Amino acid sequence: MxxxxxxxxxxxxxxxxxxxxxxxxxxxxxxxxxxxxxxxxxxxxxxxxxxxxxxxxxxxxxxxxxxxxxxxxxxxxxxxxxxxxxxxxxxxxxxxxxxxxxxxxxxxxxxxxxILFVGFNRRFDRNFKKVKEAVEEGKIGTPHVLKITSRDPEPPPIEYVKVSGGIFLDMTIHDFDMARYIMGEEVEEVYASGSVLVDEEIGKAGDVDTAVVVLRFRSGALGVIDNSRKAVYGYDQRLEVFGTKGKITVDNIREDTTMLTDEQGDHGSKYLYFFLERYRESYLEELKTFVKNVAENEPPAVSGEDGRMALLLGYAAKKSLEEKRAVRLEEVIP
Amino acid sequence: MxxxxxxxxxxxxxxxxxxxxxxxxxxxxxxxxxxxxxxxxxxxxxxxxxxxxxxxxxxxxxxxxxxxxxxxxxxxxxxxxxxxxxxxxxxxxxxxxxxxxxxxxxxxxxxxxxILFVGFNRRFDRNFKKVKEAVEEGKIGTPHVLKITSRDPEPPPIEYVKVSGGIFLDMTIHDFDMARYIMGEEVEEVYASGSVLVDEEIGKAGDVDTAVVVLRFRSGALGVIDNSRKAVYGYDQRLEVFGTKGKITVDNIREDTTMLTDEQGDHGSKYLYFFLERYRESYLEELKTFVKNVAENEPPAVSGEDGRMALLLGYAAKKSLEEKRAVRLEEVIP
Amino acid sequence: MxxxxxxxxxxxxxxxxxxxxxxxxxxxxxxxxxxxxxxxxxxxxxxxxxxxxxxxxxxxxxxxxxxxxxxxxxxxxxxxxxxxxxxxxxxxxxxxxxxxxxxxxxxxxxxxxxILFVGFNRRFDRNFKKVKEAVEEGKIGTPHVLKITSRDPEPPPIEYVKVSGGIFLDMTIHDFDMARYIMGEEVEEVYASGSVLVDEEIGKAGDVDTAVVVLRFRSGALGVIDNSRKAVYGYDQRLEVFGTKGKITVDNIREDTTMLTDEQGDHGSKYLYFFLERYRESYLEELKTFVKNVAENEPPAVSGEDGRMALLLGYAAKKSLEEKRAVRLEEVIP
Amino acid sequence: MxxxxxxxxxxxxxxxxxxxxxxxxxxxxxxxxxxxxxxxxxxxxxxxxxxxxxxxxxxxxxxxxxxxxxxxxxxxxxxxxxxxxxxxxxxxxxxxxxxxxxxxxxxxxxxxxxILFVGFNRRFDRNFKKVKEAVEEGKIGTPHVLKITSRDPEPPPIEYVKVSGGIFLDMTIHDFDMARYIMGEEVEEVYASGSVLVDEEIGKAGDVDTAVVVLRFRSGALGVIDNSRKAVYGYDQRLEVFGTKGKITVDNIREDTTMLTDEQGDHGSKYLYFFLERYRESYLEELKTFVKNVAENEPPAVSGEDGRMALLLGYAAKKSLEEKRAVRLEEVIP
Structure with a gap:
């Protein structure tokens, strides 16, 4: 190609x-x-x-x-x-x-x-793929609750925040896509709550820096996303799916597997700092998949419709934050 | 005494x-x-x-x-x-x-x-006490997000469900108390979402068996509680507080520390089955504290007002579930 | 009784x-x-x-x-x-x-x-019992290598050291018994190496404070015990059995399950301090077993012969340390 | 270059x-x-x-x-x-x-x-480097005990075994180099025990497939290496250094960080299969270091003398296995 x-x-x-x-x-x-x-x-x-x-x-x-x-x-x-x-x-x-x-x-x-392929790279992370497979294979039975924690190590520059479309379209949009990917079904209702706790400038720009979003899927399954623009300990990317047969989780990744034990207890190494470190491998997998989709004339692994649905979820979250109520997805379709 | x-x-x-x-x-x-x-x-x-x-x-x-x-x-x-x-x-x-x-x-x-002492035994669990102390000592800085996962191994008999007051007053009430205890501040707004995914009989009794509750504290900090009436792997009691300096978590407790590794990977032992196993020690600590509070004529470690606030949070969650919107606490005070 | x-x-x-x-x-x-x-x-x-x-x-x-x-x-x-x-x-x-x-x-x-019942309490620890059962059930196949780490938080008083019979008869003796218990077969050869690294007084008393012992079982399986009189982080009691189908391990036990994560990484709580904390439960189980053995007129769970074999292993280790060679068990039988 | x-x-x-x-x-x-x-x-x-x-x-x-x-x-x-x-x-x-x-x-x-640079790639693994640094920085104080577990997922072809020089020169030689690297001091005495437990053909070829080696360093510190030619669960590469201020460990690495929890308990993913997976990164680091050593005219990070010392330790282990006694290093220098 x-x-x-x-x-x-x-x-x-x-x-x-x-x-x-x-x-x-x-x-x-x-x-x-x-x-x-x-x-x-x-x-x-x-x-x-x-x-x-x-x-x-x-x-x-x-x-x-x-x-x-x-x-x-x-x-x-x-x-x-x-x-x-x-x-x-x-x-x-x-x-x-x-x-x-x-x-x-x-x-x-x-x-x-x-082909129109959208760059939701996290789908190509080996850990999340493993969860997706486990869910599809029924290892946790019917999913009931999905939980995603997604925190950045530090906020982007305030100039970027101003044109970003807000936390839900800039940051949570990855989690919205992950939620649809893992659950294999659509969201019908969104509730969002948010606060300005990290940096007042973000609030002045009309955005929040800390957020919790609740998703209701068509099956009645529930999802929770929690976001923060600043986790001092590094990039925090965790996920859990809970169902009738158990749960499966993805934990954060440390820089190495060493553990120091002293008079204070155990000390594990730092987490990977940010997306470049945490998802490096996923970008290569993503590109390989794009190339394969083109070569084999397949539907793209992440389609324009996937991009569109994540955007709709972001719209619904924004509306919910303003109106302090659950917003159904059809309310935000123009 | x-x-x-x-x-x-x-x-x-x-x-x-x-x-x-x-x-x-x-x-x-x-x-x-x-x-x-x-x-x-x-x-x-x-x-x-x-x-x-x-x-x-x-x-x-x-x-x-x-x-x-x-x-x-x-x-x-x-x-x-x-x-x-x-x-x-x-x-x-x-x-x-x-x-x-x-x-x-x-x-x-x-x-x-x-003295009127209310039996919220989880406050006396050594793990949650350690978190409370860490938060008070500022080890995670200013708290921004509190997350509580609380799942029972199996639902109570349907006859009990009918008189229980519903999941928020029967089960989540423990988590409401834990949220106030750990954060050391009051909740001002509650949003709740719920589904009947475990047992249709629970739905027929007018209750839900799977729930997600979002709390907004006065400081703007956010809390999330997720509950299920049935986790096949045993009692699931986890907590995380995330703040400006880091996070502190409490994980579940296994029956033992053995780890078997075979061709499939690592296998850890089962979690403790239910509250009698998980919180056994806490009941003794709770009783000791009650005895001490009486003996030393102290205010009770868990007061009637604490019991009242947890109840109010349950009221607000019920109202939110019905009205699909965030409910402020003052709305449910008679 | x-x-x-x-x-x-x-x-x-x-x-x-x-x-x-x-x-x-x-x-x-x-x-x-x-x-x-x-x-x-x-x-x-x-x-x-x-x-x-x-x-x-x-x-x-x-x-x-x-x-x-x-x-x-x-x-x-x-x-x-x-x-x-x-x-x-x-x-x-x-x-x-x-x-x-x-x-x-x-x-x-x-x-x-x-009945003559010998107080090797560690056999009654739930973790080691679970390993024993796993080995008997064939979960790790045929055992090939047994590893025991056993370190005390601090040395006993030097007066005690002088009459203790030395580290192998005082401290390693527990590990010798554990080795026989877990493997379910007898040792035929012992090699021991030791150093004085913790406290020179222990050396002056003719003893060592740091030791490594290699056991050869009759089946050809190998065992390794490492001991230290002083682990500043608390009592260190770990075990691993490795076999044809995998391995099973027992890890140390922390005071609680909290994990603090800050800019330096993860921090788990301290280990239990010493045997009173670590093995508290085992003493009760041991006593129950003694009572049951007496009541039901059974052979004791830990017999005089078990005590004798552990002593022989200690003798062999002492001889090996002096002679810098592997010592067969029959060499130390009077 | x-x-x-x-x-x-x-x-x-x-x-x-x-x-x-x-x-x-x-x-x-x-x-x-x-x-x-x-x-x-x-x-x-x-x-x-x-x-x-x-x-x-x-x-x-x-x-x-x-x-x-x-x-x-x-x-x-x-x-x-x-x-x-x-x-x-x-x-x-x-x-x-x-x-x-x-x-x-x-x-x-x-x-x-x-420059003569010897390919002991494990020195360039990020985990072991971290341990080396921690030891040098005094984070565990003075080292007392070093433990290395090194197990292959399956034995090499028997034809290879026959010309390999035996397990100590073929497999343990990596661990001997690691021991010297981590401890930063020389071994003065070696004891080795071994058995044929994995494959009788290996025994017929005059070799063992399961071994335990005890090292005595000049400072009196002790080392233990345990090797097996066959761990069904994959490549097993662990290390621990224990000293006056604590211990530091390197654990195995799993294919991913997912954890499935069902009625049986927790299930973590498989370990990386063999050295190509486990040490992939280290080979690149090793090559970079060789290039840098040449470019900057430095002494090689792993010298011919390092290769020679590892060989001597292998000689001593072979001699010890045959003679069932501790062998001092000078005994095997021609």
């Missing part, structure tokens, strides 16, 4: 490095509005084509598939351009903050007959 | 046995409406006085303090009788399902100048 | 308290060379007879069984006295430091037709 | 793949006696030169450093050839089974003024 990557920030660079590790992928073009950054990455990774304009990259005939890793507001026009150029698309999450745009992106890619 | 115990079911019997272990307590009288049960226990534990009537036990001049372990509907009249007889009272939870009665019980005991 | 206890040090007092908890045991007599100590315990536990002379206790017709908890050098004469008086005997470990005496004790009790 | 690799079995191939990941390394040549294998790897990894003869690779002027990953019996002649050609050498363990040869290799490389 001949691949082009647009946007060479942290995530775009990871994808570029991973692309170089795969034998059946050739990274032929990169693009970044900071052209020097694009040149630097291209030189290091020996990518032959560098574009200042993402549209030029998309239109390049050699490029078969495009990874869109630029800022969220560029996702919609670039996906539409990919549809016009009939290129497969891997788009980072969220597809867009605007549901109307998302619908248009999905529609356009469908008409183009090309 | 010369003690009398009313009601010799599971809990009353535990208290009776524990009373025999304490040097500064003399169990002088027992009472049970099943007089044969009372005689049997009295003989085994060498208790000299057996009463068919709980009022007679309360009025016996030798009895200084009374443990009320009979069914919930008897609590109010017996506490009022104790107040009249000026006896110290240890009353099992809940004080009553009726807030007006609870207020009357508190008032009467206050006027009698005697 | 009407019981008398001789020697009211730490262990004797535990046995006395436990005897009071058992319904089918009546503690009728106690004895201690410090008569005031005996009177104090008798008063607290409401024991009717107090003897200054242990022989008088043994000869008292009411006493059916005797627990010998006095110092090691008194064990032999007292057991022989019990044999003469035809009383069942529970004798603390070691039976004696002198193998000839041990043989005489075993012989005398056999002739008297009474 | 322009690198050539000799021998493209499992380990050689890993090194070749890792070399391609490093920016400051160019893998310019490969060699394997199976020339087709060499061509295959060269094509896949885009290596320009392929040699049938390892000597030709060594003499190629472009090659600056050579990794010797061919069978043990070829190590000595190839290292000597490298010395003549004045090339830096990374040699897989063991350097040779013959101490005289080892001395010659060390001497030749010293005279050539080039």
């Amino acid at each position: 001949k691949l082009g990557i647009i946007g060479l920030g942290r995530i775009g660079t990871i994808h570029a490095e991973n692309a170089k590790l795969l034998e059946d992928v050739e990274l032929v073009a990169v693009s970044d509005i900071r052209i020097e950054r694009a040149k630097e990455v291209a030189e290091k990774l020996k990518v032959k084509k560098v574009f200042a304009s993402p549209e030029d990259l998309i239109r390049d005939p050699e490029v078969e598939a495009v990874m869109i890793c630029s800022s969220t507001n560029t996702h919609a026009p670039l996906v539409l351009e990919c549809a016009r150029a009939r290129k497969h698309v891997f788009c980072e999450k969220p597809l867009s903050l605007d549901l109307v745009e998302v619908d248009r992106m999905i529609e356009a890619m469908k008409e183009a007959g090309r | 010369k003690l009398g115990i009313i009601g010799l079911g599971r809990i009353g019997t535990i208290h009776a046995e524990n009373a025999k272990l304490l040097e500064d307590v003399e169990l002088v009288a027992v009472s049970d409406i099943r007089i044969e049960r009372a005689k049997e226990v009295a003989e085994k534990l060498k208790v000299k006085k057996v009463f068919a009537s709980p009022e007679d036990l309360i009025r016996d001049p030798e009895v200084e303090a009374v443990m009320i372990c009979s069914s919930t509907n008897t609590h109010a009249p017996l506490v009022l009788e104790c107040a009249r007889a000026r006896k110290h009272v240890f009353c099992e939870k809940p004080l009553s399902l009726d807030l007006v009665e609870v207020d009357r019980m508190i008032e009467a005991m206050k006027e009698a100048g005697r | 009407k019981l008398g206890i001789i020697g009211l040090g730490r262990i004797g007092t535990i046995h006395a308290e436990n005897a009071k908890l058992l319904e089918d045991v009546e503690l009728v007599a106690v004895s201690d060379i410090r008569i005031e100590r005996a009177k104090e315990v008798a008063e607290k536990l409401k024991v009717k007879k107090v003897f200054a002379s242990p022989e008088d206790l043994i000869r008292d017709p009411e006493v059916e069984a005797v627990m010998i908890c006095s110092s090691t050098n008194t064990h032999a004469p007292l057991v022989l006295e019990c044999a003469r008086a035809r009383k069942h005997v529970f004798c603390e470990k070691p039976l004696s430091l002198d193998l000839v005496e041990v043989d005489r004790m075993i012989e005398a009790m056999k002739e008297a037709g009474r | 322009k690198l050539g690799i000799i021998g493209l079995g499992r380990i050689g191939t890993i090194h070749a793949e890792n070399a391609k990941l490093l920016e400051d390394v160019e893998l310019v040549a490969v060699s394997d006696i199976r020339i087709e294998r060499a061509k295959e790897v060269a094509e896949k990894l885009k290596v320009k030169k392929v040699f049938a003869s390892p000597e030709d690779l060594i003499r190629d002027p472009e090659v600056e450093a050579v990794m010797i990953c061919s069978s043990t019996n070829t190590h000595a002649p190839l290292v000597l050839e490298c010395a003549r050609a004045r090339k830096h050498v990374f040699c897989e363990k063991p350097l040779s089974l013959d101490l005289v040869e080892v001395d010659r290799m060390i001497e030749a490389m010293k005279e050539a003024g080039r």
Whole structure:
């Protein structure tokens, strides 16, 4: 697969490095509005084509598939351009903050007959995949309660917070997708509570930094997500599914398995710091899956509809937070 | 302290046995409406006085303090009788399902100048006490999120469910008390969601068997409780407090510390089955504390007001479940 | 069973308290060379007879069984006295430091037709029992390697060390018994290495404070014991059996299950301090078993022969340490 | 650094793949006696030169450093050839089974003024490095006891066993190096015990498959290594150092962090299967260190002398197994 990557920030660079590790992928073009950054990455990774304009990259005939890793507001026009150029698309999450745009992106890619794959990388983490399999195999019976803890080590810059769409669309959106993925069924009602406890600036920007979200699935199963923008001990990514036959959990991951025991007791090592450390492997798996989906002409492992549903859940959570009541999903469909 | 115990079911019997272990307590009288049960226990534990009537036990001049372990509907009249007889009272939870009665019980005991101690035994579990101390010592900084998981190994008989007041007043009430105890501050808003997933009969009785409750504390900190009436793997009692400096957790307790490793991986032993196994030690600590509170004329470690607040939280959860919205505590004060 | 206890040090007092908890045991007599100590315990536990002379206790017709908890050098004469008086005997470990005496004790009790039960309490720990059962049930297949770690929190007083018979007869003897118990077969060869690393005074007393012992069982299975007189983090009691189908381990036990996580990582609570905390429950189980063995006229769960074999292993270890070579068990039989 | 690799079995191939990941390394040549294998790897990894003869690779002027990953019996002649050609050498363990040869290799490389780096990859595992640092920083005080458990998931082919030099030179040699690395001091005495419990063919080949080795360090500290050729649950690599201030342990690593809990208790995932999975990362770290040592003209992180000492310990263990006694290291120096 001949691949082009647009946007060479942290995530775009990871994808570029991973692309170089795969034998059946050739990274032929990169693009970044900071052209020097694009040149630097291209030189290091020996990518032959560098574009200042993402549209030029998309239109390049050699490029078969495009990874869109630029800022969220560029996702919609670039996906539409990919549809016009009939290129497969891997788009980072969220597809867009605007549901109307998302619908248009999905529609356009469908008409183009090309794959739209959304970058919910956590689905490709080995631990969560194992849970998904265990649930599907019935190891915990019928799921009754899903619990997700997701805490970042520190808040993003306040300028980012202001354009992020808020905690539910920026951060919880990953957990919404995970909830649907693990449970294999849709949410019908959302309740959200939130507080400003980490940084007052976040509150001034109209957002919360600590949140609890309750999900009601169609089967009556319940879900709970708790988020914080700041866990001083590092990235906190845990999950539990409880059902009629038992429970299965995913715990955090430490830097190493050493345990020091002294007069105070046992001391285990620190957790992995953030998503780059915690989910490094998942990005490679994600890319492999995208490549496989394209090669074998399969439906994408994470579809535009998946991106759309996660966005709807974020909308419902925002509405619930404002109105202090449970919000049904149909209430937020325009 | 010369003690009398009313009601010799599971809990009353535990208290009776524990009373025999304490040097500064003399169990002088027992009472049970099943007089044969009372005689049997009295003989085994060498208790000299057996009463068919709980009022007679309360009025016996030798009895200084009374443990009320009979069914919930008897609590109010017996506490009022104790107040009249000026006896110290240890009353099992809940004080009553009726807030007006609870207020009357508190008032009467206050006027009698005697201690009213409510049997929230989990406060005396060594693990939760350790968490309480850690929070007070600031080890996790300012608390932001409290999480409590509380699942029973199997539902009570459906006849019990019908008179229990519902899951929030019967089961969650322990978690409500734990939440207030650990956080050291009051809840101002409650949201509850629930489903009937374990047993349809519970639904027919107008109750739910699986529930998630979100608490908002005055400081803005958030709490989450998840309950199930049936965890096939045994009693599930976990807690986590997350704050500005870290988190502290209490995990479940296994029957033993053995770990078998075979071709499938690691296998740890089962969890303790239910509250009798899990909290055995806490009942003894609880009784010691009651005895100490009486002896040293201290305020009770768990007061009538604590029992009242837990009841209010249960009321708010019920109202929230019905109205699908967050309910402020003042809405449920009559 | 009407019981008398001789020697009211730490262990004797535990046995006395436990005897009071058992319904089918009546503690009728106690004895201690410090008569005031005996009177104090008798008063607290409401024991009717107090003897200054242990022989008088043994000869008292009411006493059916005797627990010998006095110092090691008194064990032999007292057991022989019990044999003469035809009383069942529970004798603390070691039976004696002198193998000839041990043989005489075993012989005398056999002739008297009474039970001689040796106080290897660790066999009655729920964790080690679970391992024993797992091994017998074949859960780990055929055992190949046994590993025991046994470390005390601090060395005994140097005066005690001098009369203790050395680390192998005083401390490792428990591990020798555990090795035989778990493996269910006999040791045929012993190698021991040791150093003085904790306290030079121990070295001056002719003993070591840190030791590693290798056992070769008849089947060819190997065992390793490592001992230290001083683990600053508390009592360290771990065991592993490895076999053709897997391994089973017993880990240490913490004071509680809390885990604090901060910027440094995870912090678990301290281990239980010493044998009184770690093995409290086992002493009660041990006593129950002794009572049951007597009542049902069974062979004792821990026999005089078991005590003798542990002593032989200690002898072999001492010889090995001196001669820096593996010593076969038959080399140390007089 | 322009690198050539000799021998493209499992380990050689890993090194070749890792070399391609490093920016400051160019893998310019490969060699394997199976020339087709060499061509295959060269094509896949885009290596320009392929040699049938390892000597030709060594003499190629472009090659600056050579990794010797061919069978043990070829190590000595190839290292000597490298010395003549004045090339830096990374040699897989063991350097040779013959101490005289080892001395010659060390001497030749010293005279050539080039680095001889021995492939004890476990030193570069993040967990063991963390232990090494903790010990050096005094976190456990003065070390008293070192314990290493090292078990393979299954024995090598019997043909390999026959030429391996025996378990101590083939398998334990890694643990001997780890022991010296962690403790930072030399062993002065070795005792070894062993049995044939896994496969009788191993016994017929004159080897054992289950072993326990006791080390005495110069400080008096003691070490214990236990080995098995077959652990059905996967590769078992654990380590513990116990000292005056506490202990530090390295536990095994599971495939993932999921935990399933059902009516039987907790179930954790399988351990990583073998060294390729468990130590994958360490090989890359090892190679980086070799490259750095060469680039910065440093002494190698693992020297020829380290390889020699591990071999001596293996000799002593063999002698001890035969003579059933502790063997001092000087006894096995020719």
